[in-house]
Amino acid sequence: MNTFAHDFRNAVVVHFRSKPSKEVVRLRLITILVLMDIVSIQLVFIAVSLLFVGTPILHGLGFAGGAIIPIFLICAFMVRAYSGPEILKPSASIGGVLLALLISATVLGLVIFSLGVGPHVSRVGVALTFALSAVLMSIIHYFHAKYTNRALGGSLYSIIELHDGALLGADSDPAMDANFFFDPVCPSPASFDRLGHVIGRADRVIVHCATQRRAAWADVLQGMNVHAEFMAKEWSDIRPLGIGEHNGSRTVVVARGPLNLHDRIIKRGFDVAFSSVALVLLAPVLLVATIAIKLDTPGPVFFIQPRIGRQNQLFRLIKFRSMRQDCCDKAGAQSTSRQDQRVTRIGNFIRRTSIDELPQLINILKGDMSVVGPRPHAVSSTAEDRLFWDIDNRYWHRHACRPGLTGLAQIQGLRGATGCVKDLIDRVEADLQYLQSWSFWNDIRIVFQTFKVICHTNSF
Template identity: 45%
Template sequence: MYLMMLLGDIIAISAGFLLASNLHIFHEDNGQGLDQMALLVPLFVPIALLMRAYSPAIMHERWTSIGRATNAFAMSTAVIMLVAFFLKASEGWSRSTFVAGVLLSGLFIAVLRYLFVRHSSALVGGEPYEVVVVYDGVPAPAVSSASCTILVESGEVFNPSRLSPATYDRFAEVIQYADRVVVQCPPERRQIWALTLKGANVQGEVIAPEMTELSPIGVARQDGTPTLIVSRGPLGLKDRIIKRLFDIAVAGSVLFLLAPLLVIVALVIYLQDRGPVFFVQTRVGRSNRLFHILKFRSMYVGRSDAVGSRSASRDDDRITPFGRFIRATSIDEMPQLINVLKGDMSIVGPRPHALGSTAENLLFWHIDERYWHRHAIKPGLTGLAQVRGYRGATHRKSDLVNRLQSDLEYLDKWTIWRDVLILIRTFGVVLHKNAY
């Protein structure tokens, strides 16, 4: 599978530069596209290997697969450009051919990776990983799960407490081709199975159902004692730096470009009733810390809801005529770009909710205990839930659950490219039937 994916990446890069070399809209490049390709491919392969573009994690996760490959390709391109600049070797290059080759190759890599992950099982004739599940002293299910290749009920011949070479040899024969061996047994037998698996030269796992409620994601140690890892920040240091630079670039650029419009909006809000321009409300941010969010005021001064216990409705009498316009066009959210520059918010992330927000007369955190998990990352000006159409009032519990599911999916599968895609899709939902 790795070789097939590597070959696919090489074909994608080659096809991109070959096509760019033969596009008639560019001047004759005298084979420069082929030269550029010959430099890029040998550089891409080791960089892709270092960035784990070929690993078990990418075989079933299409966006992770595409992200790692395109990141490796972007880094390879950057290295080529840097070396060419310092060696002054780019003067004879056709820049149009190079740019076209890079863009086409990146597109082909993404398409081939998407198709590969989607059809990976069929390409290799089934599930590529073999999982042996052993049931010792507990009943085995009648039907094996889709993730289980071999199901074994442990009897006398597989009893690890009978220290016999023949017993261990029989067990070794059963698991000789396994990638994972998972044992389900009573608590008093876990230790002997752990000892058995440690000598089996395989990834051995023992099921502990009582840990399900904790949802551990790993194991660490404190003073020599094993501990269960139940949480960690969704983004590493490198990813946080990339996301922060993206936020600053987008927020700063948009504020600069829209400054005249924002000044006009602020002036109209002030002139309509001489009230404050901004509506300031306390909301929950990253790490469950409270912050003050900024919005253009769209309601009459005396009727603003600082707590947010009442969601805005379609014919809400608290909203001013001009406020109705800026809410419908999402212009009222623009001051949150200041929150982004301050570091309270991000361009893309889970939308921050008012503290008093409810659905079916229940506060959000009373509806789903996972609600607080969404705050492991900065709240966003836009988010995955919003581009999926989950906007407006939360009348039913499902309104909150649908948004929460999207938020948790975003945390689990974050990439900077997904942020870019969500931002682009946001332009299609700025005018939305639920924006009132």
């Protein structure tokens, strides 16, 4: 090995091996969090046992304490409470562990019922331990997420950019200039050794190189056990998703549905079950609203309006009529405003309480809508006198799945009239975020959080 190669190798070892990789740090932090959750649950059970010794509250608490740990861990890993960005964000970390606790409590209740030991287990004792565990674990997850952010520098993964014949940015690390230590066209064992020390600890490698050198780099990187990508600015306008193949030729994937068949079956099954049960339970509310609307002003009970649905196809959305019959705007060109004179007395109440949206449960049962998804808009909806799709061309992307009765935008407070361009852009951002990170448990979380915003200041 020549002097340059030897000096470079030593410099790289010092540069990249002076601290543990992010993968190691992530695993340590996740392990610590799992152990702290286990200890927290056990400490709460012990504390309750000591505080209420000799009382009926302790009946069956030992059985519950022994069963809850494995149940909780299974549920926590199912809802991904210890993976991805959840461990970086305090709110997401707390939400994940609380959801896992809620599911654990449900499963434990079913176990107690199925074993026939219900009369011997104190409901108050179990409920108290779960409540105290939720408080303690929320505090732990909050501070753990804060510490994790600092330990990982705000990012879960380490990214290395290699520049081969490409200009380095002003803030780039000179060690990333591949011209000095590796030639993919004529590699050698020594140069592979140097490359391995540079990218061996990376979660993601991005290569900047000329088009004609990509094949050589691809051949090299496929044997390096890393996730590698090419910087391809020529494709930036179409935002490709991957590489495919057709008749022996390569294709560029530019679009794919957000859900696979398995996920679509789960989501549709939940939609049918939820809407069926909700229609039965809410039948008295629907009946009272129907009578009140009919007695308040002349006209039909329901307002049916064309809305943009999945795959940008129109469907007929059903709502309770909240405006005078002669003022109904089926095109949706004029957004409802506060103190809108078109809204009836009953209409004002059902809009503020979101009762006017309940007939959309029928749309969900029919398959036009889903319980959770981007809210459907009228065809002539505008913000600052501009049609929605003229403001942001990503608007059409939000229709890759069925529109929802509620959604991520709604629980974030992004509802009501679109008075300005920013209102629309914020909603599109939230809708696209929902599509990119869909999971069944996220839908459940959104449904529960919707109850907090049913009566919202922007509901008018």
